[in-house]
Amino acid sequence: MIEIIVLLILLILGYGFGSYREKRHYQSILEREEQLRHIMLFESRFPPDIKTSGDAQLVQGNVVISADYFKIFVAGLRKLVGGRLRSYESLLDRGRREAILRMKEQANKAGASKIFNVKFETSSISKGEQNTLGSIEVLVYGSALS
Amino acid sequence: MLLSNMEIIPQRKINKHLGLVQGSTVRAKHVGKDILAGFKNILGGELVAYTELMTEARDEATQRMVEQAESIGANAVLNVRFATSSVAQGAAELFAYGTAVVLEPERGVSEPTATPTSE
Numbered sequence: 001m002i003e004i005i006v007l008l009i010l011l012i013l014g015y016g017f018g019s020y021r022e023k024r025h026y027q028s029i030l031e032r033e034e035q036l037r038h039i040m041l042f043e044s045r046f047p048p049d050i051k052t053s054g055d056a057q058l059v060q061g062n063v064v065i066s067a068d069y070f071k072i073f074v075a076g077l078r079k080l081v082g083g084r085l086r087s088y089e090s091l092l093d094r095g096r097r098e099a100i101l102r103m104k105e106q107a108n109k110a111g112a113s114k115i116f117n118v119k120f121e122t123s124s125i126s127k128g129e130q131n132t133l134g135s136i137e138v139l140v141y142g143s144a145l146s
Numbered sequence: 147m148l149l150s151n152m153e154i155i156p157q158r159k160i161n162k163h164l165g166l167v168q169g170s171t172v173r174a175k176h177v178g179k180d181i182l183a184g185f186k187n188i189l190g191g192e193l194v195a196y197t198e199l200m201t202e203a204r205d206e207a208t209q210r211m212v213e214q215a216e217s218i219g220a221n222a223v224l225n226v227r228f229a230t231s232s233v234a235q236g237a238a239e240l241f242a243y244g245t246a247v248v249l250e251p252e253r254g255v256s257e258p259t260a261t262p263t264s265e
Contacts, residue, residue, distance in 0.1 A: 010188055014189065014190065017189040017190065018190035021189075021190060045152065045153060047152065055155060056148070056152055056155050057150070058151060058226055060204075062197060062204070064197045064200060065205060066190060066192075066193055071190065096224075119151065119194055119228075121228060121230060125230070125232060126232075126236060127235070135196060137230065139204075140220055141226075142151060142153060
């Protein structure tokens with residue numbers, strides 16, 4: 001009985017805080033994306049033949065993000081039948097967009113307007129209980145040019 | 147020291163190629179931070195302490211790579227790549243590698259990365 005109550009409290013806490021923070025985070029991501037839209041990202045290995053000035057500088061952004069209890073629980077249920085784990089998709093999306101924004105902020109501070117050779121890397125730095133999703137690190141880096 | 151993950155630098159010539167340089171560090175988390183992160187696994191969201199830890203560790207790996215490049219007389223490291231691997235439960239290795247080169251000096255300027263020029 002007590003176990004069920006604890007589980008319910010954890011689920012409610014996870015859902016409440018998790019979805020509130022996700023909403024807030026998306027709001028701030030959208031605002032900052034608008035502010036930094038003038039910085040262009042390119043995945044090409046070589047800069048195109050356009051006028052650039054100054055030297056390249058390595059810029060990077062990283063974020064470690066973790067899922068809330070509710071998301072882990074829902075994903076656990078979803079795993080029984082398979083298919084899309086929507087609760088984790090939004091988590092990775094947020095992490096990646098946040099990392100891009102941090103990289104763009106760094107480039108902005110250095111006075112650059114373009115970032116070339118953008119590379120992404122995602123790694124799981126710790127596992128949760130029973131091998132569930134723990135914390136995930138997203139790293140993005142590239143060369144900034146003005 | 148100029149760092150870039152491109153293979154060339156626009157408008158600069160590579161005078162000498164000095165080969166691969168690398169730097170790595172293995173870091174473990176602090177128990178206190180780990181317990182706090184456990185709470186965050188219930189509430190979700192960013193783990194700021196971990197983000198800082200990873201940034202710090204990656205800077206250290208980069209620093210070691212730069213030291214190696216300096217010791218062989220390079221003035222730039224091109225094609226820089228990062229890799230992260232979890233070597234044991236609670237410990238991660240951060241690895242940075244790149245190609246050390248000697249770039250042709252810029253006209254009149256000895257330290258190219260010191261002041262970003264904007265027009």
